[in-house]
Structures are given as C-alpha cells and as structure tokens.
Amino acid sequence: MKMDEETLERLKRWFASYVQTFESGDHDQHMNIALKEEHTRRVCKEILALGRRLGLNDEDLRLAETIALFHDVGRFEQYARYHTFVDRRSADHARLGTEILQEKGVLDELDRPTQDIILRTVSYHNRMDLPRDETERCLFFTKLLRDADKLDIWRVVIDYCHRNGGEKNSALELGLPDTPGISEGVYQDMMAGGMVKIDHLENLNDFKLLLMGWIYDINFGPTYEAIHERQYLESICDVIPRSEKIEEIFAQVRSSLDEKLEEASGSS
Numbered sequence: 037m038k039m040d041e042e043t044l045e046r047l048k049r050w051f052a053s054y055v056q057t058f059e060s061g062d063h064d065q066h067m068n069i070a071l072k073e074e075h076t077r078r079v080c081k082e083i084l085a086l087g088r089r090l091g092l093n094d095e096d097l098r099l100a101e102t103i104a105l106f107h108d109v110g111r112f113e114q115y116a117r118y119h120t121f122v123d124r125r126s127a128d129h130a131r132l133g134t135e136i137l138q139e140k141g142v143l144d145e146l147d148r149p150t151q152d153i154i155l156r157t158v159s160y161h162n163r164m165d166l167p168r169d170e171t172e173r174c175l176f177f178t179k180l181l182r183d184a185d186k187l188d189i190w191r192v193v194i195d196y197c198h199r200n201g202g203e204k205n206s207a208l209e210l211g212l213p214d215t216p217g218i219s220e221g222v223y224q225d226m227m228a229g230g231m232v233k234i235d236h237l238e239n240l241n242d243f244k245l246l247l248m249g250w251i252y253d254i255n256f257g258p259t260y261e262a263i264h265e266r267q268y269l270e271s272i273c274d275v276i277p278r279s280e281k282i283e284e285i286f287a288q289v290r291s292s293l294d295e296k297l298e299e300a301s302g303s304s
C-alpha cells in the first residue's frame with residue numbers, strides 16, 4: 037500500500053502510543069521523552085513547510101511527514117536504556133530506530149519501496165555526510181529530513197541557551213563543561229568552511245560553534261531562508277563570549293549564508 041491519509045493517521049497513533057510506553061515516574065526521563073516527542077512534532081511541521089515550498093505532491097508530503105515522525109523513534113529506547121542522547125556513549129539512535137520499526141512491524145502495511153525509503157532516510161539522518169550511491173529519491177528525502185531536523189534542533193538549543201537560570205539539562209549539553217574560550221580544532225574546522233568534528237569539542241562554546249557550522253550542511257533554499265528569517269546564526273553568536281576569533285568565524289558563516297540566499301533567490 038502507498039502512503040494515504042488513513043495510513044499516516046495510523047502511523048501517528050502508533051507513534052503516540054509507543055512514546056507513552058516510556059512514561060515512568062522518573063522526572064528526568066519524563067522531561068527528556070517529552071523533549072524528543074515535541075521535537076518530533078515540530079520536525080514534522082518543518083518538513084511539511086519545506087516540502088510545500090519545494091512543490092511536493094500530497095503523497096510525497098505524507099511520506100516526508102512519516103520520515104520526520106520516525107526519524108528519532110530510537111531516542112526513547114536510547115534514553116530508557118542508557119539515560120543519555122549521546123550516541124557515542126550509548127548507541128546509534130538512527131540505527132536503533134530502524135531496528136525498532138522493523139521488529140515491531142510498524143511499516144508492514146506499506147509497499148516495499150516506501151518501507152525502504154523510510155528506513156534508509158531514518159538511518160542516514162544523523163550521519164556526518166550524505167550517503168553515496170543512493171537513488172535520487174532517497175537522497176532527496178534524506179536531505180529534506182536533515183534540513184528539517186536541523187531547523188528544529190537550532191531552535192531548541194537557542195531557546196535553551198537564551199533561557200538564563202532555567203533548569204539545566206545535561207542530556208542537551210552533551211556533558212560538556214562550560215569553560216571559557218574555544219578549542220583550536222573547532223576554530224580551524226570553522227575557518228576551513230566545513231563542519232566541526234565531534235572529536236574537536238572541548239566545551240560548550242565549541243558545541244555552539246558546531247551548531248553554527250551546520251550552515252555548511254544545508255541542502256535547500258527555503259531552509260536558508262528560514263535560518264535567515266529566524267536569525268539563528270545571530271542568536272547562537274549572542275550566547276558565545278565575544279572574541280576576535282568568534283568575530284572572524286561569525287563573519288564567515290554569515291557571508292556564506294548570504295551567498296546561499298542569493299543563489300536561492302536567483303533560482304526561484
């Protein structure tokens with residue numbers, strides 16, 4: 037079966053009841069499960085908005101929504117088992133997610149190609165690089181998911197960093213220390229115009245720069261426009277202590293965004 041409205045509704049109901057099974061009396065678990073459930077809901081909205089702006093038909097919009105719905109389905113089991121969202125200290129949550137979908141037969145009513153594309157895009161969503169040797173269609177949905185996911189993660193982390201004095205969430209801070217300055221490796225990665233390597237992270241400022249560096253891993257014009265309109269880069273910059281190096285990095289990411297915006301407006 038292809039992805040019709042009824043099927044999508046069923047999948048949403050499955051997801052909601054699956055998430056419920058992780059509700060225990062534990063405060064931290066409750067907060068972290070809610071965090072990922074809300075993230076999922078917003079990534080669904082982001083992917084639909086991007087998909088519409090890119091002119092997808094209704095069936096492809098439903099497929100896009102489904103991959104967003106399931107992209108972090110592994111997060112719940114990950115938190116329940118390991119009490120962290122750090123993959124390196126626990127398990128690859130994307131892979132865990134595809135295993136859960138398969139074990140529970142969640143996608144069984146869908147035709148094979150649709151199942152495949154959902155499982156593959158979910159498995160690719162958190163990789164450092166896009167997959168090689170994939171079909172154009174799979175690659176397209178992978179890119180769409182990665183853009184939608186980043187738009188919401190930016191929002192979550194920016195809100196968190198700007199919320200002074202609120203409750204700390206070590207799952208969100210990756211356990212990094214809040215020490216001054218930035219690491220040399222991160223500075224080099226950013227100035228080379230590429231993504232920051234996880235191994236170079238030493239403190240929270242480095243993590244904020246890693247998020248800023250995601251600008252180099254965006255795929256679609258409407259995503260760049262959203263980043264610009266929501267002032268994501270500026271908001272991240274605002275929560276990193278000013279220094280010459282930070283100014284240098286910011287000038288570079290900002291001009292890279294401006295270039296992409298120009299390209300996007302030229303092509304639409």
Ligand SMILES: [Fe+2]
Nearest residue numbers: 107108161162
């Ligand atoms: Fe994820």
